[in-house]
Amino acid sequence: MIVTRRRMIEAGGGLFLAALLARPALAAGSVVDVEMHGKDDGAHVWFDPIGIHIEPGQTIRWTNRDPGNAHTVTAYHPDMFERPLRIPVNAKPWDSDYLMPGQTFSVTLTVPGVYDYYCVPHEHAGMVGRIVVGLPPAPAEAAATPGQTLTQLPDIALNVFPPVDEIIAKGIVRKA
Numbered sequence: 493m494i495v496t497r498r499r500m501i502e503a504g505g506g507l508f509l510a511a512l513l514a515r516p517a518l519a520a521g522s523v524v525d526v527e528m529h530g531k532d533d534g535a536h537v538w539f540d541p542i543g544i545h546i547e548p549g550q551t552i553r554w555t556n557r558d559p560g561n562a563h564t565v566t567a568y569h570p571d572m573f574e575r576p577l578r579i580p581v582n583a584k585p586w587d588s589d590y591l592m593p594g595q596t597f598s599v600t601l602t603v604p605g606v607y608d609y610y611c612v613p614h615e616h617a618g619m620v621g622r623i624v625v626g627l628p629p630a631p632a633e634a635a636a637t638p639g640q641t642l643t644q645l646p647d648i649a650l651n652v653f654p655p656v657d658e659i660i661a662k663g664i665v666r667k668a
Contacts, residue, residue: 523551523598526621528565528591528611530558537561537614539621543654543665546601548626553598554588562590563619564612565597568645573612576642580605580628587612601625606656610649618648624659 524544530537537558544552554565568578569585579585580603588597601607604626611619654665 523553526552526554527557528554528563530561532560537563537611537617537619538667539619540666541664542652542667543622543659545624545659545663548602548604549600551598551600552623553596554591555596556591556593559593562592563614564588564590566610566612568608568610570642574642576644578606578608580607583607604628608653615649616646618652620649620652622653622659624656628656
């Protein structure tokens, strides 16, 4: 088989198209959906996907698809239940309150950086997620205000977050 310039261009275009389709979370202005799930017996709960890479200004919409549990989507922030800061310093924290099965909650993220979030009643079961917005600067730690004691994350939650570089490379990371 003789490889012609035309065949090379066609192959390159196909590879380019495949690369674009492999990263659907990056489409500007699109809404990215995250589902909350749980086993029927409640033994295992999770966000799907667990890691997402988006551009500033995109909206994330969480939907509770777990018929047996209520869930929350809560940013790690000192203003939210005195949790450590794990979102960009200038970003606005959020808390969905309890979402019953079928209910949704949305947030639009505009500040580049890494946003870690969790489900209040299921954090100790490792129900956490991570969103990378744009190309994040180095993370900054925020100290507690005087008289404030921050509750540290449980090890099970810390061990579930996918690495930032994996999220950026793949666009979407599903829980293994």
